[in-house]
Amino acid sequence: MTYSFTLSKPLQDYSTALREWSAAECRPYARQADIDKRRPDNWKTILDTAPVPLGRADRELPDPLPTFEEGYWVSHLAFYESINYGDIWVHPTLGNGGIGHLVVQAMGTPAQIEKWYDDAFVKQRGDTGFALTEPGFGSDTSKVATTATRDGDSWVLNGTKMYCTGGAFADYVVVFATIDKTQGAKGINAFVVPKGTPGFVVAKENEDKLGIRSWTTSELVFENCAVPLDHRLGWSAEGGDAEVGNGQGGALSALAWNRPNMSALAIGLAQASLDTVTPILKGQQAGFTPQRWASVERDLEAMNAALDRGRRLNYLAQSTVDAGNPSRSLSAAAKGYLPETVERVIRRCMELLGPEGASKELLLEKWYRDCKIMDIFEGSGQVQRIVVGRSLLGRLAG
Amino acid sequence: MLDLHPDEELTEIGALARSIGSELLAPSARDAERDRAVPPDVWHKLFETGLTVPVPEEHGGGGVPEPLTLLTAVENLAHGDPGIALAAFWNGAAALLIAEHGTLEQQQVLSRLATDPGVRSAVALYEGYGRGPAEYATTITVDGDRVRLVGTKRAVAFAASAELYVVAGVDAASGAQRAVVVPAGTGGVTVADDAGRAGRIALDAAQAADVVFDAELPASALLGGSDAGTLTATVQRLRLLTASAAIGTAVRATEYAAQYATTRIAFGQPIAAFQGVAFPLAESLIRIEAARLELAEATLVLLEDPTGDHEALVAQAVAYALSVGTQSTRQAVQTLGGHGFIKDHPVELWYRCAAALSALDLDTSRAPFTAAL
Ligand SMILES: Cc1cc2nc3c(=O)[nH]c(=O)nc-3n(C[C@H](O)[C@H](O)[C@H](O)COP(=O)(O)OP(=O)(O)OC[C@H]3O[C@@H](n4cnc5c(N)ncnc54)[C@H](O)[C@@H]3O)c2cc1C
Numbered sequence: 001m002t003y004s005f006t007l008s009k010p011l012q013d014y015s016t017a018l019r020e021w022s023a024a025e026c027r028p029y030a031r032q033a034d035i036d037k038r039r040p041d042n043w044k045t046i047l048d049t050a051p052v053p054l055g056r057a058d059r060e061l062p063d064p065l066p067t068f069e070e071g072y073w074v075s076h077l078a079f080y081e082s083i084n085y086g087d088i089w090v091h092p093t094l095g096n097g098g099i100g101h102l103v104v105q106a107m108g109t110p111a112q113i114e115k116w117y118d119d120a121f122v123k124q125r126g127d128t129g130f131a132l133t134e135p136g137f138g139s140d141t142s143k144v145a146t147t148a149t150r151d152g153d154s155w156v157l158n159g160t161k162m163y164c165t166g167g168a169f170a171d172y173v174v175v176f177a178t179i180d181k182t183q184g185a186k187g188i189n190a191f192v193v194p195k196g197t198p199g200f201v202v203a204k205e206n207e208d209k210l211g212i213r214s215w216t217t218s219e220l221v222f223e224n225c226a227v228p229l230d231h232r233l234g235w236s237a238e239g240g241d242a243e244v245g246n247g248q249g250g251a252l253s254a255l256a257w258n259r260p261n262m263s264a265l266a267i268g269l270a271q272a273s274l275d276t277v278t279p280i281l282k283g284q285q286a287g288f289t290p291q292r293w294a295s296v297e298r299d300l301e302a303m304n305a306a307l308d309r310g311r312r313l314n315y316l317a318q319s320t321v322d323a324g325n326p327s328r329s330l331s332a333a334a335k336g337y338l339p340e341t342v343e344r345v346i347r348r349c350m351e352l353l354g355p356e357g358a359s360k361e362l363l364l365e366k367w368y369r370d371c372k373i374m375d376i377f378e379g380s381g382q383v384q385r386i387v388v389g390r391s392l393l394g395r396l397a398g
Numbered sequence: 399m400l401d402l403h404p405d406e407e408l409t410e411i412g413a414l415a416r417s418i419g420s421e422l423l424a425p426s427a428r429d430a431e432r433d434r435a436v437p438p439d440v441w442h443k444l445f446e447t448g449l450t451v452p453v454p455e456e457h458g459g460g461g462v463p464e465p466l467t468l469l470t471a472v473e474n475l476a477h478g479d480p481g482i483a484l485a486a487f488w489n490g491a492a493a494l495l496i497a498e499h500g501t502l503e504q505q506q507v508l509s510r511l512a513t514d515p516g517v518r519s520a521v522a523l524y525e526g527y528g529r530g531p532a533e534y535a536t537t538i539t540v541d542g543d544r545v546r547l548v549g550t551k552r553a554v555a556f557a558a559s560a561e562l563y564v565v566a567g568v569d570a571a572s573g574a575q576r577a578v579v580v581p582a583g584t585g586g587v588t589v590a591d592d593a594g595r596a597g598r599i600a601l602d603a604a605q606a607a608d609v610v611f612d613a614e615l616p617a618s619a620l621l622g623g624s625d626a627g628t629l630t631a632t633v634q635r636l637r638l639l640t641a642s643a644a645i646g647t648a649v650r651a652t653e654y655a656a657q658y659a660t661t662r663i664a665f666g667q668p669i670a671a672f673q674g675v676a677f678p679l680a681e682s683l684i685r686i687e688a689a690r691l692e693l694a695e696a697t698l699v700l701l702e703d704p705t706g707d708h709e710a711l712v713a714q715a716v717a718y719a720l721s722v723g724t725q726s727t728r729q730a731v732q733t734l735g736g737h738g739f740i741k742d743h744p745v746e747l748w749y750r751c752a753a754a755l756s757a758l759d760l761d762t763s764r765a766p767f768t769a770a771l
Contacts, residue, residue, distance in 0.1 A: 138735050140664040163736050210731070210739050210746035284527065287535060292528065295763035306769040340770035343728055348767045350599075350757040354526025355553035355606070358598045358757035365599035368753055372731055373739055380735055382674035398665075 005312065007078065011068040015078040017052045022086025023272070025049050027363070030087035033214035034366050037206055043093045054083070057095020057125030071322030073257065077264045077314050084268035087363070088370050089214040091265070098166045099258055100128030100174035103190050106253050107233040116192055120171060129170035131161035131220055138163075139383050141176075141248050142185040146222060148177035148232070155179075155191060155232055157222040160203070163377075167218035168205040171195055174233070175222065176248070185248040190233040199225030211369030255378050256328045257321050259335035260314040266342040266374040267307050267314075269367040273349040274303055276364060281352060296352060303345045310338035329391035336384030339375035346371055402691065404470070411449075411463065412470040418447060419478020419646075427479035427747060430603040436482050444486050445515040449475065451490035453497055457505060459512035462497060465635060465697050469642050473690070476646030480751040484643050485604040488555035491636055492519035492564045495577065498632050499622040504579055507562065520560035522551035522609055523633060528762040531575065531633050532709045536567030536611065538576040540624065545615045547578055547586075553758055555604035557589045564621060565611060566633050575630045577621035586613030599757075600750035628704035634712045635700055637759055638693050641716040644723030644755045645690050651730035651748040652682040658734050658743075675733055682726040689719040710764070717765040723752035 007015070029040040040046065047056060055065040068075045083091050101121040104112060120126045137143035146159025157177050167173055172194045180187035193200055204219035230237045281296055288296065317330040346368045350357030358365050375381040389397030404412065426440045436444075444450055449471045453459025463471060475483035493511045496504055511519055525534055536549025549567055557563075563580045580587060590608040598606070622629065656679050659670035669675045696715040700708055727749040731738035738745045 133736065137664060140666075143664075208741040210741070210749065281527075288527065289533060292533070292763045295766065299762060299767040302767045302769070306767075309769075337771055340728075344767065344770060347724060347753060347756065348762065350753065351528065351760045351762050353757070354528065355524060355598070355608075355758055356526055358600075358754045360596040360598060365750075365753070368599065369750065372728065372749065375732060376735055376739060381732065382672070385674060 008069050010066070011070055011075060011078055014052055014066060014068070015082045018050075018054075018079065018082035019085045021050050021052070022083055022090055024086075026086035026090045027272075030089060030363055030366065031360065033087070033089035035213075037213045038216075039089050039093050039214055047090075047093065054094055055125070057127065059125070062123065063125070071319070073260075073318035073321040074315060076261055077311075077318055080261045080264035081268040081271070081311075084265045085272050087272075088212055088265070088269065092166060092215055095125045095127050098128035098170055099130045099255070100170065100172060100192075101126075102255075102258060103130065103174045104128075104192065104233060107190055109234060109236060111236060112192070112230070112233060116172065124171075126171035127166055127169060129164050129167040129173035129218075131164045131167060131173045131175045133163050134160060135162055139380060141252065142188070144176050144178050144188045144248075145181075146175065146177040147181075148179050148189060148191060150179070150229075151226065153229055153237075154226040155229065157191060157193065157199070157225040157227070159222050161220045161222070163207070164218045164220055165377075166216050167220050168202045168216050169195075173200075173220065175220075177222075188248045191227055192231045192233065193222070193225065193227055197225055197227060199223045210372055211366070212373055253328075256331045257318075257326065259331045259378055259384070260317045262374050262378050263310060263314050263335045263338045266339050266371055267310055269371050270303070270307055270342040270345040273346045273364050273367050274300065274307075276362060277349040277352055277357070299348060299352065303348060306341050306345065307338075310334075310341065313337050327391075329388050332379070332384040332387035335374075335379065336381055336388060339371065339381060342371050342374065343368070404466075407464065408467055408470055411467045412474050414447075415449060415471040415474035416477055418444065418449075419475045419483070421478075423475060423478030423482045427481060427744065430479065430482050430485075431600070431747065434597065434602040434605060436485050436603050440482060441486070442515050444475075444482070450486035451493050451512055453493050453508050453512035457497065457512060458509035459493070459497075462494070465701055466694055469639060469693060469697055472639050473642040473646040473649075476643035477650045478646075480643050480647045480748070480755070481601050481603045483646070484601055484640065484755075485555065487639065487643070488521065488604055488606075489518055491521040491639075492560075492562065494636070495521060495564045495621065495629075495632055496579065499577070499627060499629050500579070501618070501623050503618065504621065517561055518556040518559045520554050520556045520563045521636065522554045522557075522563050522565040522611075523636065524552045524554075524758055525550065526552045528760060530637070530709055530713050530759075530761055531566065531630060532707075534567050536565065537570040538565070538567040538578050538620070539570040540617060540620065543617045545578055545617055545619055547580065547611045547613045547615060550608060550610050552608050553598075553606040554589075554609045555606045557607035557609050558591065558605065563587070563609070566629075574626060575633070576626050577629055577633075578615055578619045579621055580611070580613065580615065580619065584613050584615065587611055598754055600747065600754040631700040631704035631708070634708060635697060637712055637716050638697055638700075640755070640759065641719035642690075642693050644720050644752055645686060645693070647748050647752050647755075648682060648686050648689075648723045648726035651727045651745055651752075652679055652686065654743075654745060655679055655730035655733035655738075658737075662734075669733075678729045679733065682722075682729055685722045686726065689715075689722040693719055713761040713764050717760050717762075720752075720756040720758075720760045721765065724756050727752040 056063045104116045148155045175191045175193050178187040201221040203221040207217040313334040317334040350364045386398045448460030452462040539546045566577045588610040662669050692715040730745040731749050
């Protein structure tokens with residue numbers, strides 16, 4: 001038989017340990033993190049209780065995530081679901097929450113990859129930001145208005161970026177800027193801008209949001225912000241290397257492989273919701289008419305099955321990435337599939353309980369707020385459908 | 399003969415409520431949420447419109463609007479802000495029940511409720527777990543000249559400040575639907591403040607909390623005396639009225655998103671030009687029309703046949719309207735993209751309000767979970 005839907009025992013064990021730990025030790029801080037709009041102050045002590053490696057950035061010695069025979073990307077799905085099962089505050093504290101390094105990996109020269117991926121990200125487990133979105137656009141990434149102008153040995157950036165996850169605190173931010181507006185998407189390039197570079201201003205540290213409030217969502221302004229030539233991805237200090245593709249393409253491929261991770265995160269929240277209400281409902285079973293109880297069981301069953309369908313699509317997409325044969329369409333399918341269903345699952349969990357389900361005494365209402373972003377960032381649901389549609393219909397779709 | 403057109407009164411009251419909603423309620427929506435209270439000046443002005451505490455003129459009120467008119471009023475006030483509209487409506491609901499079913503003695507309180515905006519009253523209906531009135535576990539049992547009230551009610555608006563509660567339940571002996579008027583301070587009435595203090599995803603201006611009843615009352619506390627008459631029909635109407643707030647919320651969210659879609663440019667055109675944006679908004683509009691008609695018809699059926707069993711009809715209408723609320727508001731957030739997720743725009747508030755409403759009274763046994771894809 002060629003198919004197997006079972007994860008290897010080591011990956012299963014790792015995921016279970018992570019999930020149970022995150023629920024037991026991290027979840028109790030979820031409400032406060034939402035109120036305070038930041039991670040708990042004692043986050044390091046909390047992370048210290050983890051029974052498995054988390055890939056922490058704040059450790060002196062490297063703390064790599066274990067590798068599993070499934071491969072890097074598939075293993076990450078299990079990681080994303082399990083760590084977020086406790087709550088969404090945990091993951092960004094590990095220091096590998098950003099996605100700027102993925103652009104470096106996709107577009108950098110060997111020297112840049114060594115410096116900002118292998119060293120700054122992998123070895124030093126640095127935080128990286130991804131600054132693409134601007135006030136004037138989100139989905140339409142060809143509309144980058146931030147400019148980069150060559151001035152002798154530097155590139156000088158000017159413009160405003162918004163909604164940059166972790167932007168205020170990242171060790172470096174990958175900024176997308178155009179070197180020539182007349183070239184449209186082709187003129188867009190990616191620049192590594194380290195924290196503290198003069199002219200790199202955090203205009204707003206964090207937005208007031210519907211959900212994922214413990215995550216930092218920053219507005220960044222670049223005012224005559226100069227970086228050396230080799231901070232332009234694909235360039236060395238001497239100038240441009242061979243063809244490296246344009247920045248928009250790099251941005252999109254960096255996003256592409258991360259998309260199923262976002263779907264896995266959403267599954268973590270939905271599964272947490274289901275596992276929260278199931279015992280409460282069971283405890284109340286005596287008060288239910290047989291018909292009502294049957295409908296509760298049917299709903300729980302249908303919701304669990306829906307999440308499993310999403311998991312399978314995620315694994316399909318990421319196992320093709322691990323096999324070195326990635327498909328943008330499969331990644332988009334995986335992310336396009338589940339987020340709205342996750343909203344419905346969490347909402348139904350609230351409805352099954354009634355008014356108690358909407359109360360802040362439980363976390364359902366928080367997860368219902370948190371999960372909404374999953375169908376918006378890293379490519380909205382509509383954008384995923386366009387990507388999948390194009391694999392079927394070509395450029396006509398859209 | 400079929401007639402689906404609003405008459406003059408309906409149209410006028412709808413327009414009036416809509417303008418009160420947009421001029422009075424909408425600007426205070428964020429304040430009401432932050433303070434977990436309707437700002438006093440807004441409360442007073444809304445009270446003076448007479449739309450929210452429906453009391454007959456002979457009891458000092460401004461008259462009781464026709465049932466369909468009230469439905470329209472709640473929808474359009476909620477179009478301004480569901481949080482404030484529902485706080486006011488739930489406060490007035492006790493007066494509605496007492497005016498309709500109370501004994502003369504019980505109706506003495508109406509003039510106070512109708513004229514003093516400082517007085518709060520509460521109805522205790524919902525029990526959670528998707529249960530409608532037919533499954534209420536709260537018992538109201540007559541034993542000689544005493545009445546025993548036992549049960550837990552969820553999300554009772556103004557639970558801590560109300561002067562009286564009207565509590566719905568069933569007679570443990572006969573199975574008949576009953577309600578009692580319970581003065582605040584009665585022994586055996588416990589407001590579980592925890593839920594109130596923690597707050598909810600939205601609608602906190604109504605200061606709702608759970609209330610545990612284990613009380614003994616004189617038989618005179620029975621609403622309408624020993625014959626509850628058409629009480630159930632009125633309780634069902636209150637559910638429909640509450641659900642119509644979800645429709646008002648859905649309308650506002652859809653309008654807001656549509657407006658945004660005509661001005662936000664992506665890929666060289668307003669995003670409204672993309673079917674992926676326009677179609678879901680159009681679907682919201684279609685659903686809204688369908689849900690509004692369903693609520694109206696259910697209201698009429700309750701009036702025409704107030705003693706019949708309309709649980710299924712009402713539960714379907716309510717569940718559909720509430721799900722239209724949640725679906726339309728999620729679509730509104732989606733239409734604004736990342737901007738919809740930020741508090742600078744109000745769509746995130748409506749997303750939360752619609753969720754709070756659907757957790758209140760959606761009979762999940764009649765509306766099974768469906769995945770989006
Ligand atoms: C909490 C948060 C964190 C974020 N983190 C980051 C980050 O780290 N880095 C970063 O660069 N950005 C980030 N973003 C921005 C996010 O990626 C964008 O918000 C998202 O891409 C959508 O863009 P937009 O908000 O401009 O919506 P728009 O592009 O204006 O889209 C609005 C609506 O139109 C739809 N639409 C657009 N075009 C089409 C079309 N052709 N067909 C059909 N429908 C269409 C969209 O799906 C959406 O529903 C974040 C946003 C938030 C809220």
